[in-house]
Amino acid sequence: MITLYHYDRSTAAQRVRLLIEEKGLEWKSVIVDTARGDVDQLPENYHELNPKGLVPAIEHNGRGISESTILLEYLDDAFPETSFRPANAEDRADMRRWIYRIGDGVHVASRTIGVCIVNRFIYLEQGKKKIEAYHSEMRDLVRRDNDKVNIAMGLESPLLPDALKTFKSLFADMNDRLADSGWLAGDSYSLADIALVVYLRRMESFMMAPLWADHGHLNDWYARIAARPAYHKAVVEWGDITEAKRTEHGRGAFDAIEKLWNA
Numbered sequence: 001m002i003t004l005y006h007y008d009r010s011t012a013a014q015r016v017r018l019l020i021e022e023k024g025l026e027w028k029s030v031i032v033d034t035a036r037g038d039v040d041q042l043p044e045n046y047h048e049l050n051p052k053g054l055v056p057a058i059e060h061n062g063r064g065i066s067e068s069t070i071l072l073e074y075l076d077d078a079f080p081e082t083s084f085r086p087a088n089a090e091d092r093a094d095m096r097r098w099i100y101r102i103g104d105g106v107h108v109a110s111r112t113i114g115v116c117i118v119n120r121f122i123y124l125e126q127g128k129k130k131i132e133a134y135h136s137e138m139r140d141l142v143r144r145d146n147d148k149v150n151i152a153m154g155l156e157s158p159l160l161p162d163a164l165k166t167f168k169s170l171f172a173d174m175n176d177r178l179a180d181s182g183w184l185a186g187d188s189y190s191l192a193d194i195a196l197v198v199y200l201r202r203m204e205s206f207m208m209a210p211l212w213a214d215h216g217h218l219n220d221w222y223a224r225i226a227a228r229p230a231y232h233k234a235v236v237e238w239g240d241i242t243e244a245k246r247t248e249h250g251r252g253a254f255d256a257i258e259k260l261w262n263a
């Protein structure tokens with residue numbers, strides 16, 4: 001049995017839940033949600049499972065494993081009955097190249113956009129002391145330093161323009177690829193699709209979807225994945241307790257974001 005440490009709206013957790021549901025695996029849920037700035041939510045010894053203190057992490061066969069993209073490959077190896085990796089080496093390399101982009105800027109960019117548009121308001125509500133404690137416990141120092149700038153400067157953050165550019169080129173590249181093929185790697189639904197689809201929902205949650213309304217292939221791909229029962233179970237049913245705030249602050253930020261997107 002797999003134990004997954006996660007919370008509802010975490011994109012990194014969503015991709016792991018999506019693979020678990022696609023494979024029909026049995027799992028136990030443990031919620032670890034520090035994302036509103038409350039480090040007391042971290043279980044004692046959690047860093048043994050994930051040295052960065054983030055979700056997701058799993059316990060399986062007495063071992064702790066973290067990093068969502070590694071977890072996708074781990075689960076595909078550990079439960080190979082239905083594999084979500086293409087059969088040939090070239091397509092597997094393509095799959096890994098798409099997934100690599102997550103660690104190579106995309107996930108950090110998603111965090112920057114989220115903190116600049118919404119999370120900063122959630123943190124400011126918590127008060128200075130709580131957020132200082134939250135930052136002092138953060139083991140990823142780049143994340144901590146980026147957060148400090150993004151909380152202080154919001155839509156004026158110097159990190160925001162490049163974060164938006166990262167998503168603009170990711171979505172354009174995905175749309176181009178999907179014009180030639182229904183899926184990101186090879187000719188079937190793979191770990192690459194599972195890994196990246198969560199960012200469509202995340203960016204949409206900030207009311208930004210009009211910015212890529214002309215990316216028909218990307219939007220069609222997203223709709224096809226969103227219609228899968230596993231996506232419903234893994235993403236829709238878990239929901240997002242901050243959805244109302246994302247909608248409110250996303251609407252308020254749209255003009256500024258659109259300007260940066262088109263710059």
Ligand SMILES: N[C@@H](CCC(=O)N[C@@H](CS)C(=O)NCC(=O)O)C(=O)O
Pocket residue numbers: 010011012013033034035036037053054055056066067068069107
């Ligand atoms: N590289 C990590 C990133 C994990 C990560 O950023 N987790 C976020 C949620 S998506 C988290 O734990 N947030 C808690 C917090 O912000 O306090 C992975 O892919 O697993």
